[in-house]
Amino acid sequence: MINQVREKMNSSKIDTLWITDTHSIDFLTKYHCEAGExxxxxxxxxxxxILVLNHLFEYDGISEVQVVYYYxxxxxxxxxxxxxxxxxxxxxFMSTQFSLPLSKSFDLVIGSDCVDRxxxxxxxxxxxxxxxxxxxxxYVMSLVPSLLKEGVSEKEVAVKIQKLFFDNGADAxxxxxxxxxxxxxxxxxxxxxxRKLKKDxxxxxxxxxxxxxxxxxxxxxxxxxKNPIKEIYDIVLLANQEAIKAIKPxxxxxxxxxxxxMIIEKAGYxxxxxxxxxxxxGKEVHEPYDVSMSNDVLIEPGMCFSIEPGIYVKNQFxxxxxxxxxxxxxxxxxxxxxxxxxxxxxx
Amino acid sequence: MINQVREKMNSSKIDTLWITDTHSIDFLTKYHCEAGExxxxxxxxxxxxILVLNHLFEYDGISEVQVVYYYxxxxxxxxxxxxxxxxxxxxxFMSTQFSLPLSKSFDLVIGSDCVDRxxxxxxxxxxxxxxxxxxxxxYVMSLVPSLLKEGVSEKEVAVKIQKLFFDNGADAxxxxxxxxxxxxxxxxxxxxxxRKLKKDxxxxxxxxxxxxxxxxxxxxxxxxxKNPIKEIYDIVLLANQEAIKAIKPxxxxxxxxxxxxMIIEKAGYxxxxxxxxxxxxGKEVHEPYDVSMSNDVLIEPGMCFSIEPGIYVKNQFxxxxxxxxxxxxxxxxxxxxxxxxxxxxxx
Numbered sequence: 144m145i146n147q148v149r150e151k152m153n154s155s156k157i158d159t160l161w162i163t164d165t166h167s168i169d170f171l172t173k174y175h176c177e178a179g180e181x182x183x184x185x186x187x188x189x190x191x192x193i194l195v196l197n198h199l200f201e202y203d204g205i206s207e208v209q210v211v212y213y214y215x216x217x218x219x220x221x222x223x224x225x226x227x228x229x230x231x232x233x234x235x236f237m238s239t240q241f242s243l244p245l246s247k248s249f250d251l252v253i254g255s256d257c258v259d260r261x262x263x264x265x266x267x268x269x270x271x272x273x274x275x276x277x278x279x280x281x282y283v284m285s286l287v288p289s290l291l292k293e294g295v296s297e298k299e300v301a302v303k304i305q306k307l308f309f310d311n312g313a314d315a316x317x318x319x320x321x322x323x324x325x326x327x328x329x330x331x332x333x334x335x336x337x338r339k340l341k342k343d344x345x346x347x348x349x350x351x352x353x354x355x356x357x358x359x360x361x362x363x364x365x366x367x368x369k370n371p372i373k374e375i376y377d378i379v380l381l382a383n384q385e386a387i388k389a390i391k392p393x394x395x396x397x398x399x400x401x402x403x404x405m406i407i408e409k410a411g412y413x414x415x416x417x418x419x420x421x422x423x424x425g426k427e428v429h430e431p432y433d434v435s436m437s438n439d440v441l442i443e444p445g446m447c448f449s450i451e452p453g454i455y456v457k458n459q460f461x462x463x464x465x466x467x468x469x470x471x472x473x474x475x476x477x478x479x480x481x482x483x484x485x486x487x488x489x490x
Numbered sequence: 491m492i493n494q495v496r497e498k499m500n501s502s503k504i505d506t507l508w509i510t511d512t513h514s515i516d517f518l519t520k521y522h523c524e525a526g527e528x529x530x531x532x533x534x535x536x537x538x539x540i541l542v543l544n545h546l547f548e549y550d551g552i553s554e555v556q557v558v559y560y561y562x563x564x565x566x567x568x569x570x571x572x573x574x575x576x577x578x579x580x581x582x583f584m585s586t587q588f589s590l591p592l593s594k595s596f597d598l599v600i601g602s603d604c605v606d607r608x609x610x611x612x613x614x615x616x617x618x619x620x621x622x623x624x625x626x627x628x629y630v631m632s633l634v635p636s637l638l639k640e641g642v643s644e645k646e647v648a649v650k651i652q653k654l655f656f657d658n659g660a661d662a663x664x665x666x667x668x669x670x671x672x673x674x675x676x677x678x679x680x681x682x683x684x685r686k687l688k689k690d691x692x693x694x695x696x697x698x699x700x701x702x703x704x705x706x707x708x709x710x711x712x713x714x715x716k717n718p719i720k721e722i723y724d725i726v727l728l729a730n731q732e733a734i735k736a737i738k739p740x741x742x743x744x745x746x747x748x749x750x751x752m753i754i755e756k757a758g759y760x761x762x763x764x765x766x767x768x769x770x771x772g773k774e775v776h777e778p779y780d781v782s783m784s785n786d787v788l789i790e791p792g793m794c795f796s797i798e799p800g801i802y803v804k805n806q807f808x809x810x811x812x813x814x815x816x817x818x819x820x821x822x823x824x825x826x827x828x829x830x831x832x833x834x835x836x837x
Binding site: 243 | 584782
């Protein structure tokens, strides 16, 4: 894997690559460490692979890596500089406190794509783990309608869903569960509140769990008793389905975004679909590459991402339908999650 | 508050300050937003305060701030650059993907201290919230000994503690709870495992919760049945107590670290106390300033931090005793948490 990174460094003329994203370090070394505010960095050159790590932690990843430990009181900038040569690729997420001193002596570029490109393409083993995480997500989603009673609050539902995940073996949540009722659905990142569910209201549930280090993520929009915005729901559903149908290796991610966006625009709601169509997913719930109109990266087999069109009208309503897909070796887009999106009314 | 930041910018000759730390933005604007991989930045000049925010989110903080919204498909670098003038202070945590383009056209320095210095000094209202979070931490810690039975696993104890926090009103955990038995105690950041508790073993519990936006954090080392390393325990306890006694406004943080470190060094275990003595705490569990031998910042009334000496001998044992303190307006160091540290044996 390190040698594939080196090939990519060569073609970008990068002599030293500093990776600080802990999930990328894990991907390359099989060592995961959340060092908090303490520096952790994997330094790759054509000759060496060095991990700069605080003494508090103990490396137990692949043997190819040489570990340089430092103490809390040591000057880590000096250590970073000492191991750097030539043109430097730095992690897009590297804290500026570490990159700025380096930029005084070296020519820096963002070098994350040398790893991101490899991370984005999942192998069979990773796909199996993602399938398992989505199966659990499907199961918990199948229990959600029974929680959606008149008078229950968004917070209460979120707490119950969280408990269901942990009771059924999830290692963690992929992110804080979104539960939104009625007009709160118009906020794509709604935080569960004390608002109580009323009859004929919409319900957005956006949730996912981590299992064996990989994430799931799915959104369903339900309605209690009846769906008064069936027309809106069907536009979003069509955008979701047609975008998924359009996925093929060799397409640009921006092309897929366009398929969904055109459907929503033609229906007159373009301005109310105010986010990208989707995001890459794997060890992290959001990772490269975006399914967005500004991303012209080409889709390849093994890539995993979300398709989540939405229509949001402030103070009125919101609908989002999200599925995870991957592109298999035959070039076919396969759904990770299978919970129905055509049975949205809860009686 | 913004004017106090401007004074500090003046004395550092910073014309534009970009703050991206979401807790610092919250501190200055009363608006909290976790934007994930999407850029969020508060731009302060002597004339303006601008928040650059993705359209997905909706600002509801203080009115002094002018909000510039952008869409997922827009070039955020251009926006950042457009609002920047003169010498630029950037957040130490700003992702390099955003600071590197800026550094091509502007002179950058790390400017976080203009805000960190203000955040570090808590007002009476903040202190009261931190007292409440620590009271809850004390209460849950008082229930921990009853969970520590022969044969229980580290993971089981961690899950039970987590449940106790949520059942008793915590908003979140400050961090993933550390539960370590026997030789696992030698790892300061031990992750709870399936290891089962045996008689006469040590137990490290390091835990904290968030309540109303503020964190608690405390560590106790217990022993089931008897304490076979009483001598080690007493050295760590003395280091904890003497360091706390030494805290006074006008002292350097490094002086306090030295008090604890000298006690442990004199006892012959200096090399086994492999981390800083403590860390600032508030909205985040780790925030400025470190209690470390390399930090010569002076202690002021209103500062809140941990005192957590430890001795760790690999494959053998570990002891850590952590309290939170703050310095009151009379210059006295006051404990936030009060759970006993002199009754470590569980019968």
